[in-house]
Amino acid sequence: MIKTINYHNRPLSKTKKAPYFLNVFMLFCLLPHCASVPPPSLLPPSESDLNLLEKATLCQTKSEAQSSWLLPGIQESPWGGGNEIFQEIASPNKKAQWFMFNEDQTLVGVITVFPRGLSLDGYPKLRHTLAQLPPAREFFFHSSKLLKEQAPDSGTLYRTGEATTTHQYFIRHTKGQQDQLVMAVFVLDPYETLLDGSHQKFLSYIEDSDHLEKVSTGTTEQLDGEAGKEFLGLQQFARGEISLFASCGKKQPEIALDAYHKAIRYGLSDPKQLAEAHHRLGLAFRSMGRLSEATTALEQALNIQPHSAVILNSYGSVLAQLGKLPKAIETFEQALALQPNYAQARFNLAEAYESHNPKRAIQEYETFLILAGDNPEESTKVGLAKSKIKALQSGAKR
Known part of the structure; x- marks a missing residue:
């Protein structure tokens, strides 16, 4: 998806502009007899009757996962400063899942791929939710078919979420067949750009509807050199965000300090995000009452972005x-x-x-x-x- 970086004092919220009839209703409810009506939700619809995470929950620690649902001997590999766990399940619907844990062994994202697609006929709530969402992106699967003058399957990405999480649903459209869910991504907001379902690694795991051939493996390629440092820096920035803004229910300014320091040390190629790392570092210092250090961090941020x-x-x-x-x-x-x-x-x-x-x-x-x-x-x-x-x-x- 399009890379989005938040430069404000809190993470981006997934808000929707209230339609005209809702604004009229809110004005009408200023009358006394409507005083008890709760305000409308600012979040997009996200209700689902398809349990993709099963016993797993975002923010769960790895030790909690091991005592609950994580089986011993499962495939594990490095993911930047953290690690990822990969599993394949053959039935009742073939699926592949990646569970991404950060440096603190916190589950920050789960990617689920149905290589052959999953019909949503049995999930009316999820179908209703998707019907209310505008497409976030439209694209082709296996677009190389266009070079062969063949018609590839098209796809639509729907994006929703809850207060601190983003949910991505990838729907495949095949001519003459029912639409199918081929991938879903559940992720803590700051990690979305690092775990975007549009990454070729995940998309290539989806089987061609004509040939049903899998062309990917379960492991994530490791980046080296400057690209590797950039990825590590972005990971640390996201780690700082979930700690500073309590994405998992509790503010952890000490972890945020460590994370933003590391992000700055690894280096961030975007000057705005580098300035934001210093800014966030200052906010973390301020939350701990360390005002002198907060001042220094914020001055460093302004040296990079003086007009913010x-x-x-x-x-x-x-x-x-x-x-x-x-x-x-x-x-x-x-x-x-x-x-x-x-x-x-x-x-x-x-x-x-x-x-x-x-x-x-x-x-x-x-x-x-x-x-x-x-x-x-x-x-x-x-x-x-x-x-x-x-x-x-x-x-x-x-």
Whole structure:
């Protein structure tokens, strides 16, 4: 799939714009009799009655897997800084599975391939889910057939997920036959680009519907040289993300520090992602109260990406925590000059002005409320901003 890197203070969310009728319904439900109606989900539909993981669960440790479902003597090989476990199951439907564990022996992804395809006739919930999703990509299987003037099977990738995971479903369309599921990928969000089902390794394991020949092996090729270092760096970046943002339910800033340090040491060819590794390192230091080290990391990030509003906002927040309010205000204003509608930086600027310029703080909080609008992710700060405006206005009247 298209490589996506998140440069904000939290992982990317899989949101959908609410349709017009839903917006009207939400306005109608502002009336008292609708006050108890829960807000609509921001996640795309993901319900499935096909249990592809069986006893396995993402975030499970390898030791937990060994005591539950992982059989002894199963094929295991290195996967960058972690390892992968490969198994083939002959019945009831032939399938191949790769279980990917990171350096901390945490299960971060599972790829399931049905080489001969799996009919979804018996899985109405999954069919209904896929029917609601827009295609993420359309492509050909065994496209070399085009050179022989033969018609290859076409495929559609559907992408969905839950709060911290991404699910990919690859559907094969064969002329004159029912559509079939040929591959599914379940992965923790930060690892998606490393475990994309579009990788030739996984696609080539799918058998040609005409010849039913498997042309792949179960092991992942190991990268050497600069490509190998890049892969290791990206792995460590993803490891840092799931640790810093609690993808597995618990923040682990110590692991995040180790991971981002390693990502930087291995090297990342994309300057934006290298800057982001320093940025994330700064966030991890800040979460541990190590503000001096956070400042250094964020300054290194700004040396690479001096015009990043997000990094400037983080830097300003650390400066404010250190009591350096004039410099913090200057930094927030630089961020807003680059991105005037940046609600989080606007809120932080208002907070920084509170102690010595209450009138300006009120103005900035009011601007924040306009920018935040109905964004559910800002609901806590919206309530806080309203209470602070009242307090500042009361103080001004005394």
